[in-house]
Amino acid sequence: MKMITLGTSHGDFTYCRFNSSTLFIIGDKYYLFDCGSPAAGLMTRKGLDNTRIRAIFNTHMHIDHIGGLPAMLLALTKYPSPESHTDIYLAENKVAEIYSYMHALHMEEHPDKVSFHTTEEGLVYDDGTLKVTAIPTDHIPRREGTKPITFAYLLEAEGKRILYSGDLRGDFADFPKEVEADICVCEATHYPPEKALPVFLEKGYSRLIFNHVHNPWHGEGEKKLLSIYAPLPYPVSVAHDGDEFEL
Numbered sequence: 205m206k207m208i209t210l211g212t213s214h215g216d217f218t219y220c221r222f223n224s225s226t227l228f229i230i231g232d233k234y235y236l237f238d239c240g241s242p243a244a245g246l247m248t249r250k251g252l253d254n255t256r257i258r259a260i261f262n263t264h265m266h267i268d269h270i271g272g273l274p275a276m277l278l279a280l281t282k283y284p285s286p287e288s289h290t291d292i293y294l295a296e297n298k299v300a301e302i303y304s305y306m307h308a309l310h311m312e313e314h315p316d317k318v319s320f321h322t323t324e325e326g327l328v329y330d331d332g333t334l335k336v337t338a339i340p341t342d343h344i345p346r347r348e349g350t351k352p353i354t355f356a357y358l359l360e361a362e363g364k365r366i367l368y369s370g371d372l373r374g375d376f377a378d379f380p381k382e383v384e385a386d387i388c389v390c391e392a393t394h395y396p397p398e399k400a401l402p403v404f405l406e407k408g409y410s411r412l413i414f415n416h417v418h419n420p421w422h423g424e425g426e427k428k429l430l431s432i433y434a435p436l437p438y439p440v441s442v443a444h445d446g447d448e449f450e451l
Contacts, residue, residue: 263370
């Protein structure tokens, strides 16, 4: 299994990072987690065929996690192969709004090539290659009695369990520490690392990879972030746009 961190910034583009999008390659199948701009273009620049994406999983409906979807939809439907089809899981039921935006851009819906779904807590996807479980978080507060609208995801494939955190609260209290995983891919913007360190010290990960990287941790700041996490007994990486990880 390979992971490519296509875009690794937070809510803004920065001098060295685009918005959040992470591609997992399992065999000959592609799975995209978040679709921040310009995910489709970043895949094309790396010589990756967008139409091989089997599913796209959105952690929440902020623009830096979904703003690249129109261009991705065009890439998925303009030159499709006969067997290509992509399931798109939105964190909120905004399918009608997505279709309205597509119509405003004079785009056709192509339901034979793209299907939309609304993410629900629990097992959301299993195609025999990848199993994905949605875990609610509180990055976007929700009213009491309503469904969660922000998610972390647990990926299970090739005997590995990978926790993909999505965005979290400022106190790190909604990090799904009860989920057992081999590898954690965690955002690094919305909380002080000192809040997260005690939690990570309790986990038996084989690897921790930070994406969605905040401005202070860009450039020379990366060394400071890694120094804070130096007590961890497992490898820690700060991802950059286009990095490739063998998992």
